[in-house]
Amino acid sequence: MIPKSHPRYESLLLRDKMVKASKEGYLADSAMIAHGRGEAFDYLIGEKTTYPAKRAMYVAVAALLLSNNPVISVNGNATALAINEIIELAESVGAKIEINLFYRTDERVKIITQLYKNQGYKDILGTLDDDIEYLNDIKNNRATASKTGIYSADTILIPLEDGDRAEILKKSGKNILTIDLNPLSRTSKMSDVSIMDNIVRAIPFMTKIAEDLKTQDKKVLIELVNEFDNEENLKESLEQIKLKE
């Protein structure tokens, strides 16, 4: 038990979730390394949601609401840190959820499928019995996608995605939204909308934004998306990283 008074309480709580998930056998071998890199960036932005991240979140939610077939892609880390929040966001914006693993094994897919079902979410895609296609005709695990999900999606939210998969998804012509604490990552640079924030803060905040944007005129959402410049926003995100006290 971590005492609430501990100065690193929130951070330790997330580590605890990762350790538990690792013991349950559904994390990639390198999941902890990815988490540690995220922690380091989070530390440098003061573990707070920055203004450019908020701006990107509004745009990402608008894009999800405007899409015909939006999908939220989930991997081991995202599931360990924010399973319930992801389900809530998906339900709020009308997006599907697809298991999309960089290090895909049947065993990991099976466990993650069950975790979503245990939370009452029955429509999870990318499962072992799903109809799987290959994006851009690339016949390897990096390019697998559910026929009714990522394969036919127009917009995909990819939290904590590896650069290789982000590139394959981008090349297949999709609108790519990412949540990645590293504004210098290939994924962040390649995406249409990059949210430099911790998934545990970003996802619930996006659900709140969705409740607001759903009441707005479609024109407002289109304007939000059209006026956004990801490169400029990433530059501003980078400026939020503080190397001095």
Ligand code: PTJ
């Ligand atoms: O479950 P799998 O097999 O799909 O594998 C998942 C990982 C995350 C291991 C895989 O996709 C991977 O290797 O990713 P990378 O290349 O390490 O990229 C993950 C990115 O997410 C890095 O840029 C991290 O800084 C960032 N990141 C880590 N933790 C968080 C985060 N971004 C937002 N919130 C976090 N909590």
